[in-house]
Amino acid sequence: MKTIFGLVDCNNFYVSCERVFNPKLEEKPVIVLSNNDGCVVARSDEVKALGVKMGIPVFKCKDLIKKHRIHVYSSNYALYGDMSQRVMDTLAQFTPDLEIYSIDEAFLSLSGFTSLNLTQYGKHIKNTIKKWTGIPVSIGIGPTKTLAKVANHIAKKNPQFEGVFDITEHPQIDVLLDSIEVADVWGIGYQYSQFLNQNGIYTALQLKNAPDKWIKKHLTVVGLRTVDELRGISCIPLEQVAPPKKGIISSLSFGRPVETLAELKEAVATYVSRAAEKLRSQKSVASCVHVFLTTNRFKDEPQYSNYATFWLPIPTAYTPDLIHYAHQNLGKMFKPGYRYKKAGIMLTGILSQQQVQLNLITPSYHPSREKILMKTIDQINARWGSDTVKYAVAGIQRLWKMRQSKKSPRFTTHWKEIPVVRTSF
Ligand SMILES: [Mg+2]
Structure with a gap:
């Protein structure tokens, strides 16, 4: 069967x-900022047209913001995560894969839908x-994932297609590929695109026509797969289940410098809780914990940073144990008299819960009362919002938390912030 x-x-x-x-923001220039309100991470078309680049620090476009009355928002991940789920749930109605x-x-996967006019079907999905x-x-349709990406790019850039473009319908795919910069091809990162440019390859078409041997030598077999995909040979299948993560990292810059061990402990306990929740959601345990902390190296003040890595007596996903060990190591690293900017933790040595080697001295995490407790907490937090139940050591006030001064309400995930419609009779 032909893949689509x-x-x-x-x-x-x-x-x-x-x-x-x-809706007042419709057709108005809008930007969304990264954590701590640092950089621009999303731009409306109006802002793109003003030449504001992705990722630039917000202070660099202060004048433009003022002059063009750009609306500025802090990132609201509770809202974006929930809206993403709604989009994905809707999509799941249209294909099993x-x-x-x-x-x-x-x-x-649209492979089973070739009897339909796929552009029409795409428009139906979009609407x-x-x-x-x-x-x-926007929806791009193609015989490989890489060509579907190219088609999506074309759908976005050319309003006449009304947001849906099927590259398989196009009589001259090569003409299209000639108009795509090689840097915009899926899987060709910045580094490779620089290298390709130096070797005279500027467009997707030139990449498609490059000799296999040369590609394999310089871009490895992974690059060759991308090139084959441009030729219409499907090499990258759908991954319906994301592979479990090999390392889980949780860290953030503080909203203001932190100087006390007590506050650092709160932050680290919070990060451990988040990471452990992720660990349990993929049914894994961790064998190793890394803790790190650092001052702000861009500031002209005393600098110190350090990290510790330690193995757990037995791999676990039990938050109180993970917090206990993380705190122990944080205590050893902490030096008073510094203004800390960032701390974080990473869990590695990740195994499936079923793979844990038991030992006679330490009780195992699986199966146990601890496991049931974790499951209950995760369920409560999934249903009522994260941090409904949290560890007291993770802090109540959390004055170190990141700055988000322009965040919109959590319209869809928090009862108190749900939009209100007022009517008058
Ligand atoms: Mg997008």
Whole structure:
């Protein structure tokens, strides 16, 4: 059977989420900032047209923000995560085979749908998502994932296609590939695109026509797969179940410098709780914990950073144990008299819960009362919002938390912040 893929990508996703609940932002310039309100991570089309680049620090575009009355938002991950789930749930109605690729992108298998006009079907999907969730999307359709990505790019850049483009319908795919910069090909990162440019390859078409041997030598077999995909040979299948993560990292910069061990302990306990929750959601345990802390190296003040790595007596996903060991090591590393900017933890040596070697002295995590307790806490937090139940050592006030001064309400995940419609009779 001929393979056909669709790539659904939400347009300016974070900005679109803000617009769903604040329609006044429609057709107005809007940006969303990263953690700590540092850099621009999402831009509306109006902002892109003003030349504001992705990822630039917000202070560099202060004047533009003022001059063009750009609306500025802190990132609201509770809202974006929930809206993403709604988009993916809607998509799941249209195909049994779906790969959620990122918060705002999914690949669908359309191989069983070739009797349909796929452009029409794509438009139907796009309109349904808009109607049910309020989020605008673009859809690219192609015989391989890489070509579906190219098609998506074309759908986005050319309004005449109304957001859906099927590259398999196009009589001259090569003409299209000639218009795509090699850096925009899926899987060719910045480094490779620099290298390819130096070797005279600027477009997707030139990459497609490059000799196999040369590609394999310089871009490895992974690069060759990408090139074959440009030729219409499907090499990258749908991954319906994401492989379990090999390392889970949880760390953030503080909203203000932190100087006390007590506050650092709160932060580390919070990060451990988050990471352990992720660990349990993929049914794993960790054997090793890394803790690190650092001052702000961009500031002209005394500098100190350190990290500790330690093996657990037995692999576990039990938060109180993980916090206990992380705190022990943090206590050894901590030096007073510094202004700390960031701390974090990483869990590694990740195993499936079934793989744990038992030993006679330490009780195992699986199966046990501890495991049931963790499951209950995770269920409560999944249902009522994260941190409904949390560890007291993780802090109540959390004054060190990151800055998010312009965050919109959690419209869809928090009862107190749900939008209110007022009517008058
Ligand atoms: Mg997107």
